[in-house]
Amino acid sequence: MNRLENRVVCRSRQAAYLPGLLTGASRPIQMKIIHIADTHLGLSAFNRVDPETGMNLREQLIYENFLSSIDQIIRMRPDALVHAGDLFHQVKPKTRAYTTALDALCRLQDAGIPMIVVAGNHSMAKTRYTASPFEVLERGGYRAGDLYVAHHNRYRRVELDDTVFHLIPNMLRPEGYRTAFDEIEFSPGTNVLVTHGLASILKDRRLHTVAEHELDATVMSDRFDYIALGHFHDQVQVADNAWYSGSLEYCNYGEIGDTKGGLAVDLSTGAVEGIDLPHTPMIDLGRINCDGLSAREVVSEILTTVDDAGRTTFQAICQVTLDGIRRETQRALDQKALLNARSQMLDLKLRVITVDDTTQILREDTLAGLDYIAEFERFVEREHLAPGDEEYVKKTGTRILRSVIERHREGENASE
Amino acid sequence: MTNLIDIDRGDASKYRLIGDRVLSYRFAVPHDAELYLGDVLKITDAVKRVTFFAKVSDLIHGCNFSDPRWDTRPHTEHFYGIGEDVFILVEAIPLGFVGEDGLFRKPRTIPAKFSRVEQPEAGDFAFLRQVMGEIEIGVMKTGQGVLRDVRVSLHATVMRQHMGVFATTGMGKSNFMKVFCASCMRAREFGLLIVDPHGEYVAGGRSSSGEATRGLLHYQAGRGGLSVFTTQSDSFRRKYMLDQLYLDYDDFRAPDLLLLYEHSQPQREAVEMLEDIPGSAVIEFFRDTDFTTFDVATYAGRYPEVARELKNFTASTLSVVQRRILGMLNRNKKFLRKKGSSIPDIIRALHENKVVLIDIPGMSEQSELFVLSIITRMIMKNHQGEDARSAEEQRQVLIAIEEAQRVLGSGLGSTRTFREAAMEGRKFGVGLCVITQQPKNIDARVLAQLNTFVVMGLSDRGDRDIIASSAKQDLSRLDTEIQTLEAGEAVISTLGIPFPVSTRIHLFEEYIQDLNNRPAMRSIEEGLDTSF
Numbered sequence: 020m021n022r023l024e025n026r027v028v029c030r031s032r033q034a035a036y037l038p039g040l041l042t043g044a045s046r047p048i049q050m051k052i053i054h055i056a057d058t059h060l061g062l063s064a065f066n067r068v069d070p071e072t073g074m075n076l077r078e079q080l081i082y083e084n085f086l087s088s089i090d091q092i093i094r095m096r097p098d099a100l101v102h103a104g105d106l107f108h109q110v111k112p113k114t115r116a117y118t119t120a121l122d123a124l125c126r127l128q129d130a131g132i133p134m135i136v137v138a139g140n141h142s143m144a145k146t147r148y149t150a151s152p153f154e155v156l157e158r159g160g161y162r163a164g165d166l167y168v169a170h171h172n173r174y175r176r177v178e179l180d181d182t183v184f185h186l187i188p189n190m191l192r193p194e195g196y197r198t199a200f201d202e203i204e205f206s207p208g209t210n211v212l213v214t215h216g217l218a219s220i221l222k223d224r225r226l227h228t229v230a231e232h233e234l235d236a237t238v239m240s241d242r243f244d245y246i247a248l249g250h251f252h253d254q255v256q257v258a259d260n261a262w263y264s265g266s267l268e269y270c271n272y273g274e275i276g277d278t279k280g281g282l283a284v285d286l287s288t289g290a291v292e293g294i295d296l297p298h299t300p301m302i303d304l305g306r307i308n309c310d311g312l313s314a315r316e317v318v319s320e321i322l323t324t325v326d327d328a329g330r331t332t333f334q335a336i337c338q339v340t341l342d343g344i345r346r347e348t349q350r351a352l353d354q355k356a357l358l359n360a361r362s363q364m365l366d367l368k369l370r371v372i373t374v375d376d377t378t379q380i381l382r383e384d385t386l387a388g389l390d391y392i393a394e395f396e397r398f399v400e401r402e403h404l405a406p407g408d409e410e411y412v413k414k415t416g417t418r419i420l421r422s423v424i425e426r427h428r429e430g431e432n433a434s435e
Numbered sequence: 436m437t438n439l440i441d442i443d444r445g446d447a448s449k450y451r452l453i454g455d456r457v458l459s460y461r462f463a464v465p466h467d468a469e470l471y472l473g474d475v476l477k478i479t480d481a482v483k484r485v486t487f488f489a490k491v492s493d494l495i496h497g498c499n500f501s502d503p504r505w506d507t508r509p510h511t512e513h514f515y516g517i518g519e520d521v522f523i524l525v526e527a528i529p530l531g532f533v534g535e536d537g538l539f540r541k542p543r544t545i546p547a548k549f550s551r552v553e554q555p556e557a558g559d560f561a562f563l564r565q566v567m568g569e570i571e572i573g574v575m576k577t578g579q580g581v582l583r584d585v586r587v588s589l590h591a592t593v594m595r596q597h598m599g600v601f602a603t604t605g606m607g608k609s610n611f612m613k614v615f616c617a618s619c620m621r622a623r624e625f626g627l628l629i630v631d632p633h634g635e636y637v638a639g640g641r642s643s644s645g646e647a648t649r650g651l652l653h654y655q656a657g658r659g660g661l662s663v664f665t666t667q668s669d670s671f672r673r674k675y676m677l678d679q680l681y682l683d684y685d686d687f688r689a690p691d692l693l694l695l696y697e698h699s700q701p702q703r704e705a706v707e708m709l710e711d712i713p714g715s716a717v718i719e720f721f722r723d724t725d726f727t728t729f730d731v732a733t734y735a736g737r738y739p740e741v742a743r744e745l746k747n748f749t750a751s752t753l754s755v756v757q758r759r760i761l762g763m764l765n766r767n768k769k770f771l772r773k774k775g776s777s778i779p780d781i782i783r784a785l786h787e788n789k790v791v792l793i794d795i796p797g798m799s800e801q802s803e804l805f806v807l808s809i810i811t812r813m814i815m816k817n818h819q820g821e822d823a824r825s826a827e828e829q830r831q832v833l834i835a836i837e838e839a840q841r842v843l844g845s846g847l848g849s850t851r852t853f854r855e856a857a858m859e860g861r862k863f864g865v866g867l868c869v870i871t872q873q874p875k876n877i878d879a880r881v882l883a884q885l886n887t888f889v890v891m892g893l894s895d896r897g898d899r900d901i902i903a904s905s906a907k908q909d910l911s912r913l914d915t916e917i918q919t920l921e922a923g924e925a926v927i928s929t930l931g932i933p934f935p936v937s938t939r940i941h942l943f944e945e946y947i948q949d950l951n952n953r954p955a956m957r958s959i960e961e962g963l964d965t966s967f
Contacts, residue, residue, distance in 0.1 A: 197676075201673050201676070219779040219780050219783065220775065220776060220779050233783075235678065235777070235780040236678070236679065236681045236775055236776060236777040236779075236780050237672075237678045237679040237777070237780070239681075239775045240679060241681075241772060241775075242669070256774055257774065257775060258681075258683075258772070258774050258775025259772045259773045259774050259775055260775075261774075261775060
């Protein structure tokens with residue numbers, strides 16, 4: 020597809036009613052957008068099943084929360100909804116993830132709100148023979164005027180009134196972002212960049228996922244009026260004009276301190292405001308000082324803590340920190356005694372800081388499973404290989420591991 | 436008329452070692468022999484079967500006549516003939532010797548008496564390849580000529596131990612730096628940071644003598660080893676595929692102001708008091724506070740912690756600091772923004788062992804120092820956080836500081852960042868490349884930290900003396916040679932190369948043409964389709 024084909028020009032329905040446009044007079048459009056990202060439709064975890072539907076409860080709550088969020092966004096009447104990547108959790112989404120996305124698109128279309136989306140690393144096809152999930156949505160009748168998607172490593176330019184959205188999806192190679200950026204023709208009107216990747220300013224907070232690329236400060240150019248970013252799950256500003264909206268949901272326990280939701284952006288003033296959208300809460304129930312406590316007493320303390328939190332923990336993801344617990348005490352904890360408390364929640368994590376080990380155990384397990392890359396790197400470091408060998412083994416091993424994980428994941432998804 | 440007696444070229448008294456010290460050689464050559472200061476000569480010791488090398492350090496007319504005034508007597512030509520008895524006495528300093536095993540050693544012994552002294556050939560210097568490093572800068576000079584096959588290259592591993600480049604205007608300092616950069620781009624052994632306020636390094640410009648010069652971008656084969664962060668126009672940036680330079684408020688620390696302005700004692704104290712407070716808080720506090728009515732007790736702004744730190748300072752002091760912060764913001768608005776810094780990208784490029792050029796043409800000296808100070812501090816901070824790494828793993832960065840006397844002078848501690856880098860940087864893999872025309876104005880403690888000296892002609896005796904006293908190798912006996920260096924020539928003293936080397940620095944334009952024609956290292960993945 021050439022660049023001309025990538026260029027789409029249309030008018031948002033709301034703006035079309037502005038008197039200035041009807042008379043042909045030139046006046047700036049006061050465009051307001053909602054920026055969301057990382058909805059990860061299809062993510063499932065915790066082995067909890069909804070008794071009515073038989074579906075993984077976590078997965079079901081994500082669908083329900085997403086549609087509720089869309090309803091809330093529609094009530095805010097934005098001129099466009101911008102999604103900065105990872106709409107789906109997998110390259111080959113589950114059927115229910117598709118139907119949820121289609122439901123959302125129907126509701127947005129009915130409300131006359133166009134949706135602008137880029138493919139994130141989770142929904143980026145890494146092989147030539149894998150079709151993008153967005154092709155399904157585009158062929159579902161949304162190509163014309165309601166859904167604008169950039170995927171398959173191609174930059175796309177979308178004009179809505181006097182605002183140009185420059186869409187750079189997750190790229191196959193890190194340098195792809197710069198190549199796409201350098202091709203951009205800036206509009207004299209408002210320019211918005213929508214892209215997916217990790218701002219280099221946050222590089223210490225890598226997610227270590229497949230096809231995670233860094234976005235350098237040059238791409239975060241001040242020539243854009245606003246930069247809508249996805250990939251990083253906390254709501255954070257990374258340049259004067261660049262924001263991560265954060266994910267809608269807490270996707271792992273490492274995100275417990277994050278702000279979730281979306282951003283309401285007034286492109287005429289540059290004002291950015293965080294908006295709270297429906298999501299499953301993640302609650303830090305606090306820290307229990309386990310010094311001198313027996314296993315039974317620790318369990319009792321946990322139950323008291325959960326009781327004190329009351330109804331807020333219902334279907335919530337909760338965490339209790341057991342500070343200074345001995346390993347043998349930890350092993351002796353009566354897990355059955357916690358079953359009842361756990362049944363009220365979506366999940367309860369006992370975060371352990373053992374007294375035997377002075378280093379805090381930072382096992383921020385992702386719900387998707389073990390971080391094999393980080394684990395492999397730690398293993399290699401412990402082996403104390405000769406200088407040069409370690410770097411080579413890490414580099415080669417990581418590359419192979421990444422491709423294997425990705426193939427495995429794609430195979431797994433395909434079988435779902 | 437002088438009574439000339441033909442010289443016997445086979446005269447055994449000439450070209451034979453007659454010196455009597457380990458560290459000083461002497462021999463006689465015919466009075467009409469053509470020798471130059473800096474000539475490197477070979478001394479073949481047939482007894483020990485080793486070959487010594489020595490460099491000519493002085494040439495003296497000598498004779499065998501007992502009358503010390505023979506050459507000033509009237510009609511001296513009637514009594515004395517200029518022949519074998521009149522000669523040139525050559526003083527030479529030993530460089531070292533090569534044994535039968537081909538290894539080069541320091542001159543800890545003396546050649547046998549009357550060892551033969553000869554002009555060496557290029558093949559005689561094959562041993563020098565063992566001692567040369569990876570960063571090529573020129574070819575070895577011997578007297579008037581050069582040994583084209585003997586390339587002088589610095590060792591990458593010693594760069595963390597700081598380097599000094601000393602040259603007066605017009606001696607080829609910019610050319611040297613560009614050659615050095617090109618070799619760093621090729622070798623990719625460490626990261627090199629250069630701030631260029633004149634815009635001459637990127638795409639070339641005019642030399643101090645007015646000639647058109649080329650820039651680092653013209654070294655196309657080494658382009659992968661170069662990252663340029665620029666404030667130039669977007670079209671220029673795109674044309675050459677450069678990065679945009681941004682610094683953000685949190686990169687700034689209040690003591691950076693000390694580099695940019697003269698401060699009274701109270702102003703200095705106020706600024707230093709704010710050292711640990713994030714730059715965004717300091718900037719926004721000073722931007723939004725009216726100091727005519729400022730009172731800590733009633734302050735209701737967003738930064739009470741800043742207000743508390745400043746409670747003991749007068750409104751006039753704070754107003755001056757405010758004016759300077761606003762001036763700094765205004766002066767650097769081209770690249771300074773509230774959030775979104777290029778520093779992580781700069782540090783990443785340095786850690787990928789690239790040459791990182793900060794291209795800020797047309798900006799003031801204050802802006803240059805501001806940028807350099809911030810980036811140096813951030814590099815130090817980054818490396819100090821990595822002290823757990825072993826020496827092999829530690830990343831190495833060299834920071835070039837032009838006109839270094841501005842920030843490493845012997846005055847008060849207005850340049851703490853640079854002083855820290857000079858004193859402690861080597862522990863963390865941070866080296867400084869101190870470039871100056873006036874080494875005597877550099878703090879002696881900083882000079883003592885330098886382990887590589889590139890001396891490109893210094894006419895001032897004070898400058899030469901201070902260099903000679905600071906260098907790790909004895910440069911005092913090269914004083915005459917240093918005085919007589921021509922543009923583009925240098926005496927280099929560095930660790931790894933066992934003696935000071937006289938060097939003809941490559942001409943950058945010719946050097947990159949040569950480099951562009953050399954086969955480049957190709958990635959094993961090049962040309963492969965990585966998608967499947």
